Amino acid sequence: MRRVITEIRRSRASMALVAVLAASNAWAGPLLHPVFQDHAVLQRDQSVSIWGTAAANDSVTISLGAHTATARADDSGNWKASLPAMPAGGPFNLTASASSGSTQTVSDVLVGDVWLCSGQSNMVLPVHRALDSRSEIAGSANDAIRMLTVDLANAVHPRTQFAAPAQWRIAGPDTVAEFSATCFYFARELQKTAKVPMGLITSAWGGSKIEAWMSAQGLRDAGGYDVALDVLSIRRTDVDAAAKRWGAEWEGWWHRQPATRNTVDPWATKMTASQWRTARAGLGHWENWGVPELQRYNGALWYRTTASVSAQQAKQRARLVIGGVDEADQTWVNGRAVGNDMGFSDAAANDKFSKLPRGPRAYYLNAGTLRAGENVVVISVLDTYANGGLYGAASQRAIQFEDGSAVALDREWFYQLPPRGAQTPPRAPWEATAGVTTIYNAMIAPIANYSIRGVAWYQGESNTDEAGRYQSLLGHFMTDWRRVFATPDLPFLIVQLANFGTPPTMPGESNWAALREAQRQAVAADKHAGLAIAIDIGDRYDIHPANKQEVGRRLARAARRLVYGETIAASGPIPVEVAREGDRAIIRFGDVDRRLISYGTDHPIGFELCGSEAGTCRFAEATLDGSRVTLRTEAPATRVRYCWADSPVCTLYDESGLPAGPFELSIGSSSPSH
Template identity: 55%
Template sequence: MLLLAPLAPAMADDTAATLLHPLFQDHAVLQRDQPIRIWGDASPGATVQVALAQHRRSAQAGADGRWTVELPALPAGGPYTLTARTGEASRTVDDLLVGDVWLCSGQSNMELQVWRSLDARAEIAGAASETIRLLTVPQSSSPAPQSTFGGDTRWQSVNPDSIREFSAACWYFARELQKNVDVPMGLVNASWGGSRIQAWTSADALRAAGAYDDELDVLALYATEPADALERWGSIWADWWQQRPGIAADDRPWEGEADGGEWRAAPPGLGAWEHWGTPDLAAFDGMLWYRTNVRLTAAQAAQQATLVLGPADEMDTTWVNGRAVGSTYGAGMARTYALPPGLLRAGDNRIVVNVLDTYREGGLAGPASAHFLQLADGSTVPLDGGWRYRVVPDTVGSPPRAPWQSAAGLSTLYNGMIAPLAGMRLRGMLWYQGESNTFEADAYAALLRGLRDDWRSRFGDSALPFLVVQLANYGTPTSAPGSSDWAALREAQRAVANEAHSALAVTIDIGDRYDIHPPNKQALGRRLARAARHAVYGERIAPSGPVPRDARREGGDVVVNFADVEGHLSAHGAAGPVGFELCGAAADSCRFAEARVDGPRVHLRVEPGMVPVRVRHAWADAPLVNLFDAADLPAGPFEIDIH
């Protein structure tokens, strides 16, 4: 017993470390005016006593060790001390504030740090607040929902050191909002550059959409039997490939032995294909097949082995001897794929890698030494026998994404970054995402509603406010009306943000046609704060600038009536508004229209012989917009019918 006595304090320390969920740390912010939910882990069956302000509650841990208590609501204020105790173990959290908690999520424009925003040096040097607190959720993906974070994290007060790496959009929003809503604010940043909306949505919500059942079945299998899941995924990928236009029935690059004329020798150094000196690849975004052979002895082939590949920009699917062994999303990440026993053989073994790139430079990284087989005995076998490549025609399209991929998968970021937050109380959600879904704009409105409703359910509030940032202008300006995936996705965002307990932040005038990451996040913060003041706090102000109410034919004009106009409409830098289009029934019938301002209305002249049925405004990837109200807010992109 004397020998065992020293173990008691150590066991108490271990219990105390997980007694409270990592959300509950020094400097945290809890949501005001709502019952306060506290949870953590203890020994199964243990009684946990919790105290906060004048309130005391106790709970019994379940068979899995999880316990939860709910304390009465508190008004804005603090600082408070939270304590949790069970047996010999206890945890104390100091400097807790009660105020409004905001979840900021999305892809790279939400992730973009303060140091990358306008006037960053001065912004960082002057950053200070005792009543705004910051929490960055560690980037983590998972095939199954997690109860805690995938890395260390902590709440921080605002100072130059803490604000530098924090989300600029989230920080500038809270700083601006606090000028009108004088309460403590907690900012939770959960974002990942390049992520698709499907990665942020739970499997249950995606299944409800009815379009992802096969992939979700594979994802569920991957959580427990990854090798079996990979084999099944290889079959799904193969079926997709052989259904592509122009692909022959016997065209199976992952297993074929023939060295047809389509395969060419890749440079020994590999690297971005844009630098190979091949004209067809100098500005190529799309897919390439790579393949090489590696010769093994019988003793080598009998060992457990791992295939190690250098980074592939930006997504790979990899086969060994005709069997799928891995698929990863991420331009800067090396690939490490454990090979199933018995897959390798004495003699030649074929390794095939399909690489998809959609933005800037792409390809399988070099040098050749970056790619090898790691054997169980510690030896390595380099893949230096020479690589060959084959270009995939544009007509094939984009391949299916393996559902376990981090930012490009299904539910992976929800599982790793949102599920650990489930149960906390929020004041609202900020969502800035969509660039990675522009290729499926027609589906985006349903996906966005699915995510919104899913998160409202997870956070226990069916009316939880949802603020959407509309995609900014980016890309090459057009000289004639045409189709635009970016414009179509903005319209989907506008439609969802028009629904209850939601609002839109329009950014069509503060983007950068040369940079998908516009740095003017201060203006974005002001617009998000304005949207919150309207949709969350009930202020009688226009949430996002002039919006179309209707469009009607009046004589030789079509007249667009605008609502939410502060002061008056005006056209900046021209005699009238630009970027308006009148469209007939046919898809390619849109024409730019001469426009003039008339109070809260805009008149569009109808050309002789034209029968317009729709009006579009700012319908392009990077449109010119010059119609503003007195609050200097632009009329955003839209498409509406003429009545």
Template identity: 50%
Template sequence: MLVLLCVAIGAQAADDNPALLAPVFQDHTVLQRDRPIPVWGHAQPGAQVQVDFAGEHVTARADKHGDWQAQLPTQKAGGPYTLQVHSGTATQTANDILIGDVWLCSGQSNMELPVRRTLNADGEIGEAHNDSIRMLRVPQTATPAAQDSFSGAAPWLPATSENVPNFSAACYYFARELQKTEKVPQGLINASLGGSRIEAWLDAASLRGAGGYDEALDVLATYANDPQAANATWGEIWARWWRALPDTAKGEPAASDEPWRPGASNDGWHEAPHAMGDYQQWGLPELASFNGMLWYRTTVKLTAAQAAQASTLWLGNVDEVDETWVNGRGVGSSYGGADRRYTLPNGLLHAGDNVIVVNALNTYAGGGIIGPASTRALHFADGSSVPLDDAGWQYRKVPLAAGTPPLAPWLSASGKTTLYNGMIAPLGHYGLRGALWYQGESNTGEAGNYRKMLEALRDELRARFGANLPLLIVQIANYGAVPTHPVVSGSAALREAQRLVAQEDAHSGIAITIDIGEHSDIHPANKQELGRRLARAARHVVYGEALTPSGPIPLSSRHEGDAVVVSFGDISGKLLAHGGDDLLGFELCGTQDDSCRSAHAEIRNDHEVILHASVPAATRVRYAWADSPLVNLYDEAGLPAGPFQLDFSATH
């Protein structure tokens, strides 16, 4: 009884003296210089709040929900300072605060990739001792609704050999390079998640504005309050996609059947190995290097007493996205390595045979239902359980032509608004100098829509963090086999979308990486050179230095007799062909993709490239148009020309 009383008193004390400051304000924070400083937090409803910082004093009053916000006057770079907030008997203090430039670093795995995985990692980590670079890593969280706080601890940490190894390499090397010319404290906020699509980083209004996502966003809104209803609805949407597929390849079952339904056709189903696990390790040639979808199904026999209980389906780890049905109803979908546990609606199970069907989508390396057998079972309210593996599993391969199914909007990396809600919204309106964006690998093949969404992301960041917030875009790097002839490339088309978004806006810049990727690794280790290129772009776009920001850019193309001439700008010195006189990677094309032909190209007049090729009715020129092209066009600053596509007589 005494213990319970102490707990109650402690809880009351915590309520009376809440943490006054939002979690982003803490020891070692960096605040943005040369502009008013927004500060906010939570206090007792209606309470007055006093904020003291660097000799300045401002007050605010909490609203009926306890939320308060204030604005501190503009400060020059410097520190350390102390931020102190008082309200009633509560006081909170944040020490060792610096004033400088703050950057949001966001995107997918190449932004997340840590310093310990880069070139010369041991040396870089051993030399990391810079207290004027401070780093905050936002906890990786996906939520269906916008949050006002981080999901876990997110300390500001100085750049030391202990703190740097697991921080974003692109972000850290950028700040380190930038500080050579901008000698002020640098604050780095890393909000990134491997494999994430751009849709997950957009807020609902931006995504609706981009078009085509209303249905998914409506289901997500349902999911926030009623996950079971949302899962059932999404199962129907998924099924609609499946039914609309054309018949699959010869010898495979028709896509018009419905494998998730009890009593579905047995055509194409095979017995899975008892141990399950990574299907690429089953010893079957047709699955040894397969990436795509596999159907799995099993049957569980229940008694009437078991079926009447509240129940949860445990599936263990499914790599990498599952869509799961029980007795024909959608019950869950998740992404990544977390164990799947889906609460089933009352009345869904029945006495006798119950059919569990899982569609597993795997896009990289091995996959499938890979957890141990002990993680797969039906669990009941009375504590009992029934293993799923007792009756054995069957599998069915889905031809690659089926493509990617609709992905549930509540997923993390591939969801709709989920990473914005869990990782960007908690930053409030924190003062930023700019944002770095390295993402796109998960959206290749969708270049047309990607441009619209990247523009929406830019506008969303500016609406939250300030008009004309600079955006520095990393163009995705070369990856994959080097082509031997002109090809259709989703990566190249996405790079073009990134180029055009950067080009259209004076407050945006781009870092070219087409020459520093790795053919066999989508995560190139040379993040030091990326940091240098990002810093150079920032010096021009953000700080107004009169230097070429990112390498030669195409300005125009024109016919000149039987040849085509491309003029370039933003050249430091003159154009150079690394490795010889001839240029690699130029193509002339007609209107159709299969009309492109490699062109002999050479530099003329230090700022032009002249091309020769036999392409009847050529209408455009392409450069570095492949997933992993070989390129050798640079300027005297050692900066590469980036990939592009340009219509003749077009001027950029």
């Protein structure tokens, strides 16, 4: 009997030891990826991916309502499971349990439609800056609309985690003020007909170009980005080598321009006095220097100064601090490219001195860059909007050395404008908003496995200087994200650029109009894309128009047609074809609600007849007949344009109150359509 009792005690001790060992091996961190939190919304009617991290080779069981799934973590601890499709409903608890003993539960999870809202500043603009914000915020309570906002971040390679914590928030007076207005009003309008919970993921960044939102594979497929992507790849492991390589690319670009071929390189160590003028003491934004040609100048400006360095300092590692820069720079020291950036530098990435704190823009200088005696610092600053230049306290600009000494850049500064006709400089591939893949890597890659219903995309202002390429880029962008989200028919709702600026008094060329046409053509060629026209709801004085309620309504209408199958016009009258009949050009419109109408006049305005060359357009008198517009062609014409300007006056609508959008069509051609 005593022997039996002893064996039982040994067995119990062994079991306790196993339990202790199991507990000690349990995963200490959260099992679920941070996108899965309290109040999350999961996509209905399709399998849902759930993923996270556990102890290596752990078995993980997922449960949601009556559904369960099991996955095994790989050697790195990453796991992924798939739950079967569920109808809209909830709330549910989502639980992950690991075989080593770890458990995590998130509560109040709904199943509905998940929309990814992305783009630049007009998608970022919050509810508190939109029309009637006080009333809208006070009446915003809606438990069935939740939003997760991805914090701004950029990276040189794809990340799996958010750069900063993100939370799902329920719409209400305490939260909705900071919601994306366009995204929130889109979901609120959509719920009037699609009565399901709406989960909104806002991942957007003001001033961003479309290239920053695409993956490396997407950009290589688009073509023309291999050099930038290769340099970005170098930067992952060697910041200094990447700066040198990109500096060579930048200099090659300068030499290839016709306007600069016979000029002295501005970064050369010898100064050609006739080309340089004395800058204002203390520098600051060049618009405030009192120089007439700089008061409204957006573009590149060259800066130059010198600094005297001792022989002992020249032997040391150093850091060039140039202070605040608005916006991007390419910097040389003694004719050698040392850096190119936008925004504030990251000390951890750009210098080798742990004792040097994070601060204004700065570049690490390799040994041999500086020399005893006089050293030449040249900076090309690019500004694309509002104020530009080197700003901030003059004391910020200095060369700092490893021994703690420093040389202030407090001598006289000089400046010069680029030659007339010089192009806009190329942007460094690692720039946050104008680089390649940088935002995708940090703000899209972490959620690439999340199941979504579609994408609302509000972007384009930052790409108006390359409108001719944007149609191809937008097409590749949609293909890229469909691959990333593993959904070949993923719907895209594209907001066309709104009107902005002074209305035209005569026909002319317009990059904004050309980009709108690129958006129209890309959407028309894609059966899973829809267009929301905004040409009549912009603000000539503000690039961020406040009427986001109407933008949301028009996005929702496009979704109702494209995604939810309603038999309504997606975005108002669309041009179908232009035919010549004698001395007239006949434009036939589709998706017309009853008949075309013109506001404020008997005849719609904004139509132009054009020859084949630029500068040949002229305003044309137009008449309405049901769903057709007739233009009299008194002189030879090959093209028709409508509302072709940065900020055109457009009066053509149909009886639904929706406008006809801008377009350009050849006479005798048909428009691509779904």
